[in-house]
Amino acid sequence: MTERIFCFGDSNTWGYAPGDLMTPRYPRETRWPGVLARLSGREVIEAGLCGRTAAFDDPDMPGRNGARALPRALEEAGTPDYAVIMLGTNDCKRVYGATAEEIGQGLSLCLDILAGVILPSRILVVSPPYLGENVWRPDRDPAFSPESVALSRELKTVYRAIAAKRGHLFLAASDAVRAEAWDEEHLDPAGHLRLGEAINAALFGGEGQTALKPGAGANAGSDLPGRSQAE
Known part of the structure; x- marks a missing residue:
């Protein structure tokens, strides 16, 4: 029987394509x-x-609470063998006034639910890509603030500690990708490719990696030399 991976997240998991009014979602592939x-x-x-x-x-926007939605989503999915969860970007919005630790508490609620049906060692916690420095501008997404940008960079450390304590796998998306799309919030197609590669490596040691163009994931990521860091 083919193993199944449950991927739970926000618009960067849904595949939102910013600026494309005709096709706002990237194709499945x-x-x-x-x-x-x-x-x-x-x-x-x-x-x-x-x-x-x-x-x-x-x-x-009703129905956006991940911890509330997760039980239903898992029920619809059946019993997956693995889970990948990448949430936290939207929790950085100014309306919530949250700290990184409070966002981590919300993530932990989701992980409690996932760990009820999936082995902890088969759950991959992914801290989201960093928000861009100008994401909060009126022509981009004013739901964020300059403080949101700094907050998004704190999630990596908080999520890593949560995953380690609970026995989950961990990946920092910011080590592989950056929000390259014009809105500084979402991934472009190349970013989706690199993140898929990184998640496959985190879960399975990169098995099957040659199925994609060699070197497609090289020299990319917000934590590479030349990219300013704040952790």
Whole structure:
């Protein structure tokens, strides 16, 4: 029986393509869950939703609370063999006024639910890509603030500690990709490719990596030399 991977996240898991009014979602083969499916040879269940938080209720968009939505999503998915969770970007919005530790508490609520049906060692916690320095500008996403940018960089350390304490796998998306799209919030197609490669490597040691163009993931990521860091 083919193993199944459950991917739970926000717009970067859903595959939002900023600026494209005709096709606002990247094709399946472009989105990182599709890349993961191709590389790993496993069935991938996509459970991404634009605007989703780890555990906050969005005052303008109902149904975005990840901890509330996760039990239903898991029920619909059946019993997956692995899980990948990447949330936290939307929790950095100014409306919540949250700290990185509070966002981590919300993530932990989701992990409690996942660990009820999936082995802890088969759950991959992914800290999201850093927000760009100008993401908060009116022509981009004013739901964020300059403080949101700094907050997004704190999640890596908090999430790593949570994963280690709970016995989960961990990957910092910022080690592999940056929010290259014009809005400084979402991944472009090349970013989806690199993130799919990195997640496959984190889960399975990179098995099947040659299925993609050699070197496609090289020299990319917000933690590479030449990129300013704040952790």
